[in-house]
Amino acid sequence: MNSTTVDDPIVRFSNVALGYGDFTVLQDIDLEVRKGQVVAMMGGSGSGKTTLLRATTGQITAQAGTIQVFGSNIAQARGEKLRELRQRMGVLFQQGALFTDLNVFENVAFPLREHTQVSEGQIVERVLDKLDAVGLRAAAHLKISEISGGMARRVALARAVVLEPELVLYDEPFAGLDPISMGITAQLIRDLTDRLDCASVLITHDVAESFAIADQVYMVGQGKLIASGTPATLADSQDPYVRQFLDGQPDGPIAFHYPTTPAFTKWLGQHGKRS
Numbered sequence: 001m002n003s004t005t006v007d008d009p010i011v012r013f014s015n016v017a018l019g020y021g022d023f024t025v026l027q028d029i030d031l032e033v034r035k036g037q038v039v040a041m042m043g044g045s046g047s048g049k050t051t052l053l054r055a056t057t058g059q060i061t062a063q064a065g066t067i068q069v070f071g072s073n074i075a076q077a078r079g080e081k082l083r084e085l086r087q088r089m090g091v092l093f094q095q096g097a098l099f100t101d102l103n104v105f106e107n108v109a110f111p112l113r114e115h116t117q118v119s120e121g122q123i124v125e126r127v128l129d130k131l132d133a134v135g136l137r138a139a140a141h142l143k144i145s146e147i148s149g150g151m152a153r154r155v156a157l158a159r160a161v162v163l164e165p166e167l168v169l170y171d172e173p174f175a176g177l178d179p180i181s182m183g184i185t186a187q188l189i190r191d192l193t194d195r196l197d198c199a200s201v202l203i204t205h206d207v208a209e210s211f212a213i214a215d216q217v218y219m220v221g222q223g224k225l226i227a228s229g230t231p232a233t234l235a236d237s238q239d240p241y242v243r244q245f246l247d248g249q250p251d252g253p254i255a256f257h258y259p260t261t262p263a264f265t266k267w268l269g270q271h272g273k274r275s
């Protein structure tokens, strides 16, 4: 069994192609995520960010190339091995749905009760510690209906890290938040990464928030990796795609039209038309 050493990246994509059926969304992807890093994976709508996240968790397998997570080829991991790899990851989904019939404390305690045998005393300690990290220790007793949307996001964040994962994946962590909550969430992600010494991957299109906390940025578009580097390097880039994305310009190389896929061509053919 492979296992990571200090120098190994936590996630490594080598010449990876990803897609669905005969539709390839992204190809020639090389990327690395290392311990202690916050890595932002950015790109326009439909560019393949969520697809990258699904590939990292092993929900989809690469059409080409290899994806290593914690030193293991995720495509070859099955059953117990896949479960073990996934237990080392925390995922914060965009709709980080909380259990509305449980209070804040019980929501965060849930993964501990499900996946560990730790004592009740340990549960109280660990849950309060994570709630403290997101500034909600004193909200432990509240019902989910009694907290705001921004607070709910922080509870979901505490729940995503309560098992102290080595890798945390955030799917659009800033979506739908007001500017202040966005800034707080970004800083929380940075602080939690440093505090747990884990790696964090953000799937996002929010430039300001992710650039403020990321060590490394990967930008996807036009079916490939368009740019990678530190936020400062990307901010200086003159690449037209990078500029259009960072400056939010409506006109530029980023396509407005959804690309024609084999599945669409087939569908069109069934309607007596050609693309």
Ligand SMILES: Nc1ncnc2c1ncn2[C@@H]1O[C@H](COP(=O)(O)OP(=O)(O)OP(=O)(O)O)[C@@H](O)[C@H]1O
Residues within 6 Å of the ligand: 020, 025, 043, 044, 045, 046, 047, 048, 049, 050, 051, 052
């Ligand atoms: N299950 C699926 N089956 C077929 N095609 C899919 C599937 N999921 C996503 N796609 C396609 O893959 C491409 C990339 O989608 P993805 O969700 O990864 O983009 P994204 O960058 O996360 O977009 P957004 O920011 O809008 O959420 C899109 O063209 C999408 O239609």
